[in-house]
Amino acid sequence: MRWMTRAxxxxxxxxxxxxxxxxVGVGEGxxxxxxxxxxxxxxxEQGPLSDQARAFEASVDLDGDGTSERLVYVRDPSLCGxxxxxxxxxxxxxxxxxxxxxxxxxxxxxxLSDEWDGEVVIGVTxxxxxMQERIMALYPAPEGYPSNPTVPPAVWWRxxxxxxxxxxxxxxxxx
Numbered sequence: 175m176r177w178m179t180r181a182x183x184x185x186x187x188x189x190x191x192x193x194x195x196x197x198v199g200v201g202e203g204x205x206x207x208x209x210x211x212x213x214x215x216x217x218x219e220q221g222p223l224s225d226q227a228r229a230f231e232a233s234v235d236l237d238g239d240g241t242s243e244r245l246v247y248v249r250d251p252s253l254c255g256x257x258x259x260x261x262x263x264x265x266x267x268x269x270x271x272x273x274x275x276x277x278x279x280x281x282x283x284x285x286l287s288d289e290w291d292g293e294v295v296i297g298v299t300x301x302x303x304x305m306q307e308r309i310m311a312l313y314p315a316p317e318g319y320p321s322n323p324t325v326p327p328a329v330w331w332r333x334x335x336x337x338x339x340x341x342x343x344x345x346x347x348x349x
Contacts, residue, residue, distance in 0.1 A: 207231075208244040208264035208271040213348055215273060216248065223250045227348035232339045234286060236294050236314070241266060243274065245284065245296075247340055248348070255279060256302035257324065275318045285309065287336035297335040298323045309335045 206214070209229045217223060227250035233242045244264040253259055257279030265274040277298065285297030293314040300323050301307035309331040310323040320328045 206271065209246055209248075211271045212246050212262055212264060212273060213248060216253070220252065223248070223348055224252060225347075225349055226251060228345035229348050230282070230340045230345040232284070234294060234339065236263070236296075238293060244271070245340065247280065247282065247284065247345075249345065250348075257281070257300065257305065258302060261296075261298065263319075275321065277312065277319055277321055277323060279303075280323060281307070282340055282342045283338045284340040285331075285335040285337065286339045287311070290314070295336070296339075297331050300324050311335075 209231050230247040232245045235242045246262045249259050258281040260276050260278035261280045262276050263274040264271050281299040281301050287295040296312040297309050310328040311331040312319045
């Protein structure tokens, strides 16, 4: 199995204050995990997250290159709409975690299927905004995964979506 689920609790409230001097908002912070880097970037761009914010993380080698990317889902009322929140692919590049592709809107759970042409198919739950809940398959393409799972090229997953990668109850408080 090329993936591992790991919900991550971001350290105490003081970690973000320490990030400010590290330039995390612009992609620095080699000693920080992908969730910390993403949350710091979000807060630098959009302001502080609420006390209700929760972070979910899963490690998976999406492209079979031997390096695990991290799928990070941050849920907060200030970030999410009726269709869900963004799922961000964090990539280890140049000695630090960097924000890669953003997929959304997405609800939990998130699934991973068997490999497809040497890569992994991501299954995401979509619902809200008048859309009936369903699981959509996101097949990899040279330019990445589809960024909006509610429209083509994402397709309705009618079969078993595979293993749950990020479950509803697996997140931890950001604060």
